[in-house]
Amino acid sequence: MRHTAVLLLTTITFSFGCIAFYKTAEPPQEIIPAASQAGKHWIESTLARLTLEQKVAQLISVWTPGRYYPLTSEQWRDMERLVAEKKIGGLVLSMGEVYEYAVQINRLQRLAEIPLLIAADFEYGAGMRVHNSTTFPRAMAIGATRDPRYSYEVGRITALEGRALGVHQNFAPTIDVNNNPKNPVINTRSFGDDVKLVSEMGAAFVQGTQVGGMIATIKHFPGHGDTDVDTHLGLMTLNRGKATYDQVEFPPFRAAIQAGAMSVMVGHIAVPAYDTAAGIPATVSPAITTDLLKKRLRFNGLVVTDAMRMRAVASRYAPDEAAVLAVKAGTDMVLMPADPDLAIDALVAAVRRGEITEQRIDSSVRKILAAKQWLGLERNRFVDVDLVAEVVSSKDHELLARQIARKAVTVLGNTNSILPLPRVDGRKILDMVISDTEDPTDGRQFHAMIRGRHPNLGFAKVDLRSNSAEYDSALAGARAADLILCQLHFYARSGEMTGFVNQRQKEFLQQLLGLGKPVIAIAFGNPYVVMEFPKPDAYVCAYSDAPVMRQAVAEALFGEEQAQGKLPVTIPGVYKFGEGVVYPKQALRRGLPEEVGFDWEGVRKVDDVVETAIRDSAFPGAVLLIAKDGVIAHEKAYGAYNYGLYAKRVGPQTMFDLASVTKVISTTSALMRLVEEGKIKLDDPVVKYFPQFGEKGKEKITIYNLMVHNSGLPAWRRFYEFCSTPECVLDSIFASPLIYRTGDSTLYSDLGLITTGKIIEKASGTTLDRFVDSVFFKPLGMNHTMYNPPKHLWGRIMPTEVDTFWRKTGKAVLGTVHDENAWVLGGVSGHAGLFSTAPDLVVLMQMLLNGGTYSGQRYLKAETIRLFTTRQSEKSTRGIGWDTKNPTRSWAGTLLSNKTFLHTGFTGTSVAADPERNLIVIFLTNRVHPTRASGKINEVRPKLHDAIVRALDKTHP
Numbered sequence: 001m002r003h004t005a006v007l008l009l010t011t012i013t014f015s016f017g018c019i020a021f022y023k024t025a026e027p028p029q030e031i032i033p034a035a036s037q038a039g040k041h042w043i044e045s046t047l048a049r050l051t052l053e054q055k056v057a058q059l060i061s062v063w064t065p066g067r068y069y070p071l072t073s074e075q076w077r078d079m080e081r082l083v084a085e086k087k088i089g090g091l092v093l094s095m096g097e098v099y100e101y102a103v104q105i106n107r108l109q110r111l112a113e114i115p116l117l118i119a120a121d122f123e124y125g126a127g128m129r130v131h132n133s134t135t136f137p138r139a140m141a142i143g144a145t146r147d148p149r150y151s152y153e154v155g156r157i158t159a160l161e162g163r164a165l166g167v168h169q170n171f172a173p174t175i176d177v178n179n180n181p182k183n184p185v186i187n188t189r190s191f192g193d194d195v196k197l198v199s200e201m202g203a204a205f206v207q208g209t210q211v212g213g214m215i216a217t218i219k220h221f222p223g224h225g226d227t228d229v230d231t232h233l234g235l236m237t238l239n240r241g242k243a244t245y246d247q248v249e250f251p252p253f254r255a256a257i258q259a260g261a262m263s264v265m266v267g268h269i270a271v272p273a274y275d276t277a278a279g280i281p282a283t284v285s286p287a288i289t290t291d292l293l294k295k296r297l298r299f300n301g302l303v304v305t306d307a308m309r310m311r312a313v314a315s316r317y318a319p320d321e322a323a324v325l326a327v328k329a330g331t332d333m334v335l336m337p338a339d340p341d342l343a344i345d346a347l348v349a350a351v352r353r354g355e356i357t358e359q360r361i362d363s364s365v366r367k368i369l370a371a372k373q374w375l376g377l378e379r380n381r382f383v384d385v386d387l388v389a390e391v392v393s394s395k396d397h398e399l400l401a402r403q404i405a406r407k408a409v410t411v412l413g414n415t416n417s418i419l420p421l422p423r424v425d426g427r428k429i430l431d432m433v434i435s436d437t438e439d440p441t442d443g444r445q446f447h448a449m450i451r452g453r454h455p456n457l458g459f460a461k462v463d464l465r466s467n468s469a470e471y472d473s474a475l476a477g478a479r480a481a482d483l484i485l486c487q488l489h490f491y492a493r494s495g496e497m498t499g500f501v502n503q504r505q506k507e508f509l510q511q512l513l514g515l516g517k518p519v520i521a522i523a524f525g526n527p528y529v530v531m532e533f534p535k536p537d538a539y540v541c542a543y544s545d546a547p548v549m550r551q552a553v554a555e556a557l558f559g560e561e562q563a564q565g566k567l568p569v570t571i572p573g574v575y576k577f578g579e580g581v582v583y584p585k586q587a588l589r590r591g592l593p594e595e596v597g598f599d600w601e602g603v604r605k606v607d608d609v610v611e612t613a614i615r616d617s618a619f620p621g622a623v624l625l626i627a628k629d630g631v632i633a634h635e636k637a638y639g640a641y642n643y644g645l646y647a648k649r650v651g652p653q654t655m656f657d658l659a660s661v662t663k664v665i666s667t668t669s670a671l672m673r674l675v676e677e678g679k680i681k682l683d684d685p686v687v688k689y690f691p692q693f694g695e696k697g698k699e700k701i702t703i704y705n706l707m708v709h710n711s712g713l714p715a716w717r718r719f720y721e722f723c724s725t726p727e728c729v730l731d732s733i734f735a736s737p738l739i740y741r742t743g744d745s746t747l748y749s750d751l752g753l754i755t756t757g758k759i760i761e762k763a764s765g766t767t768l769d770r771f772v773d774s775v776f777f778k779p780l781g782m783n784h785t786m787y788n789p790p791k792h793l794w795g796r797i798m799p800t801e802v803d804t805f806w807r808k809t810g811k812a813v814l815g816t817v818h819d820e821n822a823w824v825l826g827g828v829s830g831h832a833g834l835f836s837t838a839p840d841l842v843v844l845m846q847m848l849l850n851g852g853t854y855s856g857q858r859y860l861k862a863e864t865i866r867l868f869t870t871r872q873s874e875k876s877t878r879g880i881g882w883d884t885k886n887p888t889r890s891w892a893g894t895l896l897s898n899k900t901f902l903h904t905g906f907t908g909t910s911v912a913a914d915p916e917r918n919l920i921v922i923f924l925t926n927r928v929h930p931t932r933a934s935g936k937i938n939e940v941r942p943k944l945h946d947a948i949v950r951a952l953d954k955t956h957p
Helices: 037-049 052-058 074-085 098-111 139-145 148-165 195-211 242-258 286-296 319-329 340-352 358-374 385-391 395-408 444-451 468-480 503-513 527-532 547-557 600-615 659-676 691-697 703-708 726-734 750-764 768-777 791-796 820-824 838-849 862-868 937-952
Strands: 060-064 090-093 117-120 215-221 263-266 302-305 410-412 429-435 457-462 483-489 519-523 538-541 621-628 631-639 834-836 901-905 909-914 919-925
Touching: 037 358, 052 060, 052 340, 052 358, 060 074, 060 340, 074 098, 090 098, 098 148, 098 385, 117 358, 139 148, 139 195, 139 395, 148 195, 148 385, 148 395, 195 215, 195 242, 215 242, 215 302, 263 286, 286 302, 286 319, 302 358, 319 340, 319 358, 340 358, 395 547, 429 444, 429 468, 429 503, 444 457, 444 483, 444 547, 457 468, 468 503, 483 503, 519 527, 538 547, 600 621, 600 631, 600 937, 621 838, 621 937, 631 838, 659 703, 659 750, 659 768, 659 834, 659 838, 659 862, 659 901, 659 909, 691 726, 703 750, 726 750, 726 820, 750 768, 834 838, 838 909, 838 919, 919 937
Parallel strands: 060 090, 090 117, 215 263, 263 302, 429 457, 429 483, 483 519, 519 538
Antiparallel strands: 410 538, 621 631, 621 919, 901 909, 909 919
């Protein structure tokens, strides 16, 4: 049974009809929802049968690895003793794998007389602790989206995955207001430094978590945002007045409590404003845990400590003393004591000597049992391992993580509109990585992502291992570059006091920015590092190095996705809260079908159409590329180059002879550009360029007539049978009589496009292939689109017909044009001859759908494109060069809109663009191999295009 709802991520919609986030009125009397009569009976009967030692043990939650360890190991035997004999109340799981987690939890639950409360730190998804589960962007990135619905969904999905793994309590969200840029431990774990923003996001996360069936634990009370000490390493004393706490630290906690948070974690922070005793951590302070949290903020739920082995507590108190003080302060569960046995014994002794009453222990045990009962653990404490794969890291969850990442990327500054970067650019770019670790992989994953996006990209890296020679080499590389991308990998890691620039790195950054080169700095961790060096031309905040954030940054850098994040903090002296440059999407990106509304089962049916056609010998191989809303949603290669047993498999970059698709990709595009430049007019008579064309009544034929196929010229002639030169072909066209009066009918004619190609050459002053290559193909990065491909590329080109027809070689035509007339014309013609790939063609098609722009460059005017791609007459479907979809009978099926412009090629190729759906379909085959005799593709094309629309729109039967 599926546990996750499909998210409509194109226009992300969530059901928040009764959710007001943190704006509910008063908190309920009991934060943990009241149990049913049966539930209350289980709670009371369980409590009644426990000994004092067993009650106290319920207050203890012990750390354990999430990974597998054998039953004979010391770790397992110790855990077995604590669970089965001591009867501890819960476990805090650390790192592990998906199935290790589930199996380990089941093993431990079998040992427990009372179900264990399993907790984990899943601040940014289960992926924070469980490899191969969903990793979301950090809280600060969610803050940058300004959308609390994302926070809600992260909480909900994390809960779904956690519960599927057997985890019941999430030590999240972190609702500390990160108002100290030097905070070494909170940093990007916070939603930001704005009270209202943190309150909204925190409350939404709480609600999502608990709707997903997991207990949310807000932390770190009374507020850990304005610290510059890591409590893993020492105690921080916050010398702030009560008014500051009321205005800054408490509102997010109030909001989360009002939203129904069932648990609060108290931090190891000394707060003299509320406890005047010197150096007393809040964890062991009754004034803070009981008087402030429980009484003043009216929190009645489960209170837990932060990890008790952290040095802020462990350096001041012995494990037994710390546990007793925490419970006396008002804590219900003591997390991760350094010595669980000692903690249990100390608490029992404290009760027996009257320091703590047994009623006080009972109160906490009731809360713990009520939490377990709310989770349904009294009915079933085990994980169904068979269901794990249905929930954990599902595609829906991954899609949401990607969408949040794209909304979160924050671009600041952007001097001279340096971003987005064009995909095709003559500049030399250096990708410079600066890291606060010794990890050799830092920055390399991102470099791999952008390497294919720019043709001239270098790489350099300095980190904590680097010596002076390596710094000098990196600086020399920067001097030779035209532009520098500077990856900053500085992370605030708990217990390590990292995340900041050291002196050597600071000097290097100052040298780098002093070169006078444009610099784009990318903070893949701590966004505050920019305070340590001169302001770059653009500063990009990713807030983490999570894979989804790396991908989102790469997309934003090259205009494949809109940059729209807003800075959720102030970076003193550099950038203000709320800043963020917005620029529109300008180029294609790759994505998943579901991101743009395709149904996965529908896409599988699309694949079935092509695979069935190959089995039916309609063609040996094909490439299909579908783009929607500027996203390459489906790109797949099928079959092989030929029908041989060991034939080479087709790949996405396989090149095809386009045949008549040349007419639109090359000739029509060239004509549009020359018309815009005023070098050609559509109503120019052909005789203006070739006077001899006027023979036999053709003197009034215009270029427009040639392009809409109503000139009266024949469809084609076998010039190859009597011509051996381009001049002969052209003379034969000039001498051709009309077969109908110009304008009276429509007949698709190669002769008209051959002639137009020659007109383009006269008007442009160069050959057709050179003109389109310089004006369109090279600037657009269409590096595998060309006439007469060189021999070193022939191994990537699909073979066409085994020539027994004209050339009579008995071999498949390979690397040279299949069309015989185009071959006589030297392989370069207005009607055929072009070779290309699906990834190249989709770029030009997207440029047309964009209204003539791509990657920040304008190639054509929108009105020119509209003119050429619009039907010109009620008598015909023809546009100018382009064809349009026949509303009643079309090779592109019946479901594409009537505004679709398209074209096919004799070799089995086709391109189509539907402006209404913002949809592009590139379908390339070599259907003429081994012979042109088969016409099965005529049945395949309409089925394919209708299947694509059905995959997008289920309303079509």
